[in-house]
Amino acid sequence: MATVIPIRVTERAQALASEVLNLGDIAIDATAGKGRDTAFLAQTVGPTGWVHSFDIQTEAIESTHKLLVASGLINRVTLHHLSHAEISTALPESHRGKISVALFNLGYLPGSDQKIITHPESTSTALQSAFHELKTGGRLICVAYTGHPGGKEESQVVEKFAEMCEKSGNNVEKIGYTAHQPKPWILVVSRN
Numbered sequence: 001m002a003t004v005i006p007i008r009v010t011e012r013a014q015a016l017a018s019e020v021l022n023l024g025d026i027a028i029d030a031t032a033g034k035g036r037d038t039a040f041l042a043q044t045v046g047p048t049g050w051v052h053s054f055d056i057q058t059e060a061i062e063s064t065h066k067l068l069v070a071s072g073l074i075n076r077v078t079l080h081h082l083s084h085a086e087i088s089t090a091l092p093e094s095h096r097g098k099i100s101v102a103l104f105n106l107g108y109l110p111g112s113d114q115k116i117i118t119h120p121e122s123t124s125t126a127l128q129s130a131f132h133e134l135k136t137g138g139r140l141i142c143v144a145y146t147g148h149p150g151g152k153e154e155s156q157v158v159e160k161f162a163e164m165c166e167k168s169g170n171n172v173e174k175i176g177y178t179a180h181q182p183k184p185w186i187l188v189v190s191r192n
């Protein structure tokens with residue numbers, strides 16, 4: 001029997017993004033971290049697209065900048081050294097309401113200060129703002145973790161946001177990764 005190698009949660013989130021992302025699109029990475037998701041989004045939207053990438057940590061912005069320069073992708077990305085709660089005010093007017101994908105990878109930056117984590121209150125604001133900036137058919141993808149301190153509370157906020165989106169007629173999918181650590185799950189909301 002063939003061995004099934006489970007796809008990493010972050011790879012699954014990227015695959016979900018690529019299903020709806022085309023050349024020339026505009027995307028948001030709400031949590032830049034080491035820049036891997038930002039680079040993936042920038043590669044996928046191509047030279048005619050644009051990515052807005054957010055992080056509150058200087059280290060994350062620097063790592064992402066370095067990766068983008070090394071990959072030749074820096075010219076299609078705006079790095080915002082800001083909380084993702086500021087998404088709506090940070091986007092240029094011409095990009096507002098035109099976002100194809102907003103990607104969140106919550107929690108902390110692996111290998112760095114685990115005290116710098118996303119928090120329920122700003123996550124709630126950011127999810128709502130990012131959703132508001134999606135174009136029709138655009139997709140919000142959020143990887144949430146329940147295994148670290150504060151993770152369960154933050155997951156509840158993500159669940160609440162999912163319920164709200166479902167009630168207002170949007171397509172909502174939840175993908176569980178219970179066998180993995182630190183117990184992640186993915187929320188996918190497609191805007192109607």
Ligand SMILES: C[S@@+](CC[C@H](N)C(=O)[O-])C[C@H]1O[C@@H](n2cnc3c(N)ncnc32)[C@H](O)[C@@H]1O
Binds near residue numbers: 057085105117
């Ligand atoms: C799990 S990491 C993201 C990994 C990243 N997507 C990558 O590809 O490497 C979570 C990131 O969220 C950032 N973060 C925490 N609070 C934030 C906030 N309010 N706004 C934006 N980023 C935040 C952390 O600094 C950390 O870099």
